[in-house]
Amino acid sequence: MKSTLPERVKGVCSPPSIPLPLTRVDASVELLKALADPTRLQMIGVLKRSAQPLCICDFTAAFELSQPTISHHMGKLRDAGLVDVTKAGIWAYYRLNSHLDAKTRALLEVLV
Amino acid sequence: MKSTLPERVKGVCSPPSIPLPLTRVDASVELLKALADPTRLQMIGVLKRSAQPLCICDFTAAFELSQPTISHHMGKLRDAGLVDVTKAGIWAYYRLNSHLDAKTRALLEVLV
DNA sequence: CGATTCCATCGACAAACGTCGATCTTTTGA
DNA sequence: TCAAAAGATCGACGTTTGTCGATGGAATCG
Known part of the structure; x- marks a missing residue:
């Protein structure tokens, strides 16, 4: 079946x-x-599945990347409005932004 | 309302x-x-809405970019499996790949 | 054949990106 | 008060990316 051009x-x-x-x-x-x-998509996948906010040092331990690189990637996710951060003592806890618009949520639903 | 860390x-x-x-x-x-x-996302948006395959020269006329750049972007979409091409005479007609998997279709549904 | 049209490819270049080590700030706790 | 820990920022580096002009190849038509 061939449509005419x-x-x-x-x-x-x-x-x-x-x-x-x-x-x-x-x-x-x-x-x-x-x-x-890849790293940022994995980060989003982890955060999406986590009931608790996660400390960034846990990501540094999980990925085979240096601490500045992990911080850099999380900063990009922060700039994009995808994650929120809460500082407590010396730790920085990240979680998925709970106010994402419907389109973004749908996107993440498909991707991760 | 504050969840404990x-x-x-x-x-x-x-x-x-x-x-x-x-x-x-x-x-x-x-x-x-x-x-x-931006250019490639627009291209996908145009193709998704078009009942007919579109000639690449039409894109060259629509975007303020050189012909090699348009060809380059369309090639990227082709490499990603998002579009199909049919050559007819001197023209190259592009359309959205009709065999996209469900996840990709869902993604495009949200995006464009 | 020779000129023209469409389109892909090539080579070059600047900008953006991912990564790292080094450094700085803040907080903790001995 | 000082050392250690977490994490952000800085500066540098090589790679990737978007863009262009130039070139090449295939189809068309006089």
Whole structure:
């Protein structure tokens, strides 16, 4: 079953209208970039499954990466609004942001 | 309403188990990277809404980017398995891959 | 054949990114 | 008061990415 292709004339292009609002595209891209890294995606997966907020030193022990790198990745997730942090003493506890909008929640539901 | 934080002892970290299979993480990251660009996300949005396959020259006219750059982005979407191409004469017609798995379809449903 | 059109590929370049060691701040506790 | 621990930030480094102009290949048409 083969659908017919649209007819064309040489030298004539009809640009399609861009359907997505620019602000929405930018927001989505920012979110996608925050998630498009193996370490960060794993972090989100761990946090999504955890009933308790998790100390960042636990992530440092779990991944074979240096402490600054773990901190860097968690900072990216923080900047993207995906996680919240609570400091207590010398520890920093992270958890999934509980106020994520519906689209973001749906995305995480699919991904992790 | 404040949930209590887990108790901790200095110098003792308990790494959480990594919940996501490595192959799944890699596949997801590849998909996310393919989508994490404004131009490519717009392209997917256009293709998702189009009943007809679209000629790449139409995209070249729609975006303020050079022809090689448009081709480069479409190639990335092709490598990620998101779009299919049909060549006819001098034209290359692109459409959304009709055999996307359920997770990917769900992702696109949320995003574009 | 020769010119034209579409499109992919190549090479180059700047910007962004992931990673690390070193350093600094804050908090704890002896 | 001082040492140790957690974690953020800084500076540097190599890699990846987005972009372009130039080139090459295939199809079309006079």
